Amino acid sequence: MTCYVSNPVDEQGYVTWSEEEHAIWRDLVARQLNLVQGRACDEYLRGLELLNLPRDRVPQLPDINKILLQETGWQVVPVPALISFDRFFELLANQCFPVATFLRSREEFDYLQEPDFFHEIFGHCAMLTNPQFAHFTHIYGQLGYHANPKQRAFLARLYWFTVEFGLVKQGEELKIYGGGILSSPGETLYALDSQTPVRATFELNTVLRTPYRIDIMQPIYFMLDDISELYQLSRLDLVSEVEQATLEGLYPPLFPAKEQTT
Numbered sequence: 001m002t003c004y005v006s007n008p009v010d011e012q013g014y015v016t017w018s019e020e021e022h023a024i025w026r027d028l029v030a031r032q033l034n035l036v037q038g039r040a041c042d043e044y045l046r047g048l049e050l051l052n053l054p055r056d057r058v059p060q061l062p063d064i065n066k067i068l069l070q071e072t073g074w075q076v077v078p079v080p081a082l083i084s085f086d087r088f089f090e091l092l093a094n095q096c097f098p099v100a101t102f103l104r105s106r107e108e109f110d111y112l113q114e115p116d117f118f119h120e121i122f123g124h125c126a127m128l129t130n131p132q133f134a135h136f137t138h139i140y141g142q143l144g145y146h147a148n149p150k151q152r153a154f155l156a157r158l159y160w161f162t163v164e165f166g167l168v169k170q171g172e173e174l175k176i177y178g179g180g181i182l183s184s185p186g187e188t189l190y191a192l193d194s195q196t197p198v199r200a201t202f203e204l205n206t207v208l209r210t211p212y213r214i215d216i217m218q219p220i221y222f223m224l225d226d227i228s229e230l231y232q233l234s235r236l237d238l239v240s241e242v243e244q245a246t247l248e249g250l251y252p253p254l255f256p257a258k259e260q261t262t
């Protein structure tokens with residue numbers, strides 16, 4: 001369920017954003033650009049440079065596509081506020097990254113559950129300029145497209161703990177590459193600096209079996225040794241890994257059950 005509706009997109013892929021939406025983008029970018037310096041991984045920061053996103057107005061998808069196509073063959077594709085898993089995986093399998101063309105309201109400036117335009121563009125597109133990350137996402141989409149619902153539930157955790165909430169070691173430092181973190185000011189600080197969450201070395205079987213919640217700061221993050229590990233992952237027999245994880249079952253959650261509201 002969402003109260004947001006994507007803005008219409010014209011035949012050339014352009015959206016007519018309102019002045020208020022330009023202002024929201026400007027404020028979101030101004031705040032987050034400061035935070036990601038020194039906290040995002042090198043691959044992300046290089047991607048951000050390549051994209052050269054406008055700071056004073058909402059970017060347009062065709063401008064982003066020029067860069068993505070050139071770097072990795074990916075494209076961003078406008079979609080409604082929420083799409084089905086079938087459609088999601090089908091798009092990724094075709095190197096198309098779904099982007100809902102709505103922006104969060106001022107009331108939800110700091111946090112919203114739905115992936116809005118800022119999350120998809122500022123959070124994810126920079127990493128999609130990286131060939132190893134892009135390849136992993138492509139293979140992931142192909143696998144997911146052919147997977148059954150139970151397998152998809154396990155694959156969703158792999159995506160969550162990498163593309164959305166992944167950390168990576170760079171030299172002596174820990175950096176962020178997950179778009180869920182990099183589009184959230186609070187979690188950009190929390191993921192690296194807080195003493196509260198567990199930071200575990202990435203291990204595929206563990207990741208597939210670790211539950212998550214979408215509406216809280218993450219209680220656990222998984223750290224890659226290098227972004228190239230994603231490429232290595234894409235070469236594994238991930239279906240067998242999912243089957244094995246299914247047999248072994250989920251780990252107990254590290255978070256309280258979600259409060260019932262009804």
Ligand SMILES: [Fe+2]
Nearest residue numbers: 115164179180
């Ligand atoms: Fe996302």
